[in-house]
Amino acid sequence: MIFNVAQLLKSPVGTSIEADIDAQDVQLDEDLKITRPLSGHARMRRINQGLLVDGWVDVTLKLTCTRCLKEFEQPMHVAFEERFNPTVDVLTGASLPPIEEDDVFPIDEHHQLDLTEAVRQQVLLNIPMVTLCKEDCAGxxxxxxxxxxxxxxxxxxxxxxxxxxxxxxxxxxxxx
Structure with missing residues (x-):
């Protein structure tokens, strides 16, 4: 889920590119067990400070039922929208001041945007507090x-x- 965005950072504000996400053997978190390849779509748009990335991923997690304690597979469709700011100026190569905002992700010095952390956070937020293998689980x-x-x-x-x-x-x- 790494994209080279150097050309997009050189483009004028409003320029966008789209990319499909197809990740085999991705590990989002130690506690999250992903049972099938992660797939999705992302749109990256140039904004004044960096990039605005939105899209969705389909992921299947192995969870434990809160009532009967059996493991089951839970498919999820997770949407995301995050801002990414560069750490190095794409034209001069000069380092940029560190990002002060908590809700902005960095674009590394090689102009590579990594969606892994943004997707991980959204998947964690979308896991239900009570995970049930079926709606009428008797426990x-x-x-x-x-x-x-x-x-x-x-x-x-x-x-x-x-x-x-x-x-x-x-x-x-x-x-x-």
């Missing part, structure tokens, strides 16, 4: 740990001792 039994997706377990429901008084009251009322 695990709290007492015996059986996977309730495979069928009910033989456990008796736990009775909250604080509510036992209500149970006796209900039984007395049913006998009357």
């Amino acid at each position: 695990l039994c709290a007492q015996c740990g059986k996977d309730l997706n495979l069928g009910p377990c033989e456990c008796e429901p736990e009775v909250d001792m604080r509510m036992s008084v209500l149970k006796t009251l209900w039984q007395n009322q049913a006998q009357s």
Whole structure:
């Protein structure tokens, strides 16, 4: 996901180029397991300070279900839009002052733009807080740990001792 943007940096403001993204064996993060090649599309536009890059990627992650703890594959379509500023002037080769803004990514001294970090951040932001293998996942039994997706377990429901008084009251009322 590295693009040489030297010619685009020499172009007038408003010039744009488009490129397809096809990354085999990309590693975005230690905790993210990507199961299929990452693919997508990016558009790079020249702006006053550098480049504005927008696009999307399709990625399939291996996640763990929050309810039943099984691993499953989750396909995701992630859009991104980020600014990139050069660290070296493309015409003179002189170093430019460091980027002070947090939301701007650097273009290296060889005029190479690396989308990996921008894509990684957007993928992390798009992972659901609760990851489910299926919408109606039943989870695990709290007492015996059986996977309730495979069928009910033989456990008796736990009775909250604080509510036992209500149970006796209900039984007395049913006998009357």
